[in-house]
């Protein structure tokens with residue numbers, strides 16, 4: 001698929017077909033997403049595919065906005081995009097490389113999330129990035145070690161409807177050229 005088409009036509013999908021997503025397909029999406037750039041090539045993004053009973057439990061940890069619970073229930077698989085802490089934006093001795101601390105870790109997770117969503121879309125899958133969920137409960141459910149955190153949940157699956165794109169700001173509002 002052409003890159004511009006993939007970027008402009010990818011939409012957040014909030015309702016999915018019940019069809020399972022094969023491990024082979026998930027692996028190929030993550031393999032493509034692994035080409036996302038990262039701080040000093042630190043590659044701190046990790047992907048945990050949650051299905052079945054664990055996913056049903058995950059749906060409960062959306063007390064911050066119940067709408068996300070329904071999305072998680074609808075999706076056959078929820079990809080928990082996680083980050084290894086204190087590597088991206090940090091020196092080998094653990095000291096921060098910039099004044100921005102763990103900012104670059106989150107930056108890398110954002111790039112990884114978009115790479116994952118675009119790779120999924122190119123392979124016929126819908127995704128939506130979720131930021132509204134109960135972080136501590138989800139980290140506990142995923143049994144994350146101390147050095148990892150959940151960056152976002154990304155329900156993933158085949159979809160029936162492909163919504164229209166929400167209106168974008170005009171380029172005049174987005175771009176400033178200075179010299």
Ligand SMILES: Cc1cc2nc3c(=O)[nH]c(=O)nc-3n(C[C@H](O)[C@H](O)[C@H](O)COP(=O)(O)O)c2cc1C
Pocket residue numbers: 010011012013014068128129130131132133165166
């Ligand atoms: C960091 C981030 C957090 C988001 N959190 C949620 C969320 O909790 N629930 C939800 O339904 N959509 C969430 N979204 C999806 C946005 O609402 C969506 O990307 C936006 O409305 C634009 O629509 P589009 O992705 O179809 O272009 C999130 C997106 C991002 C990037």
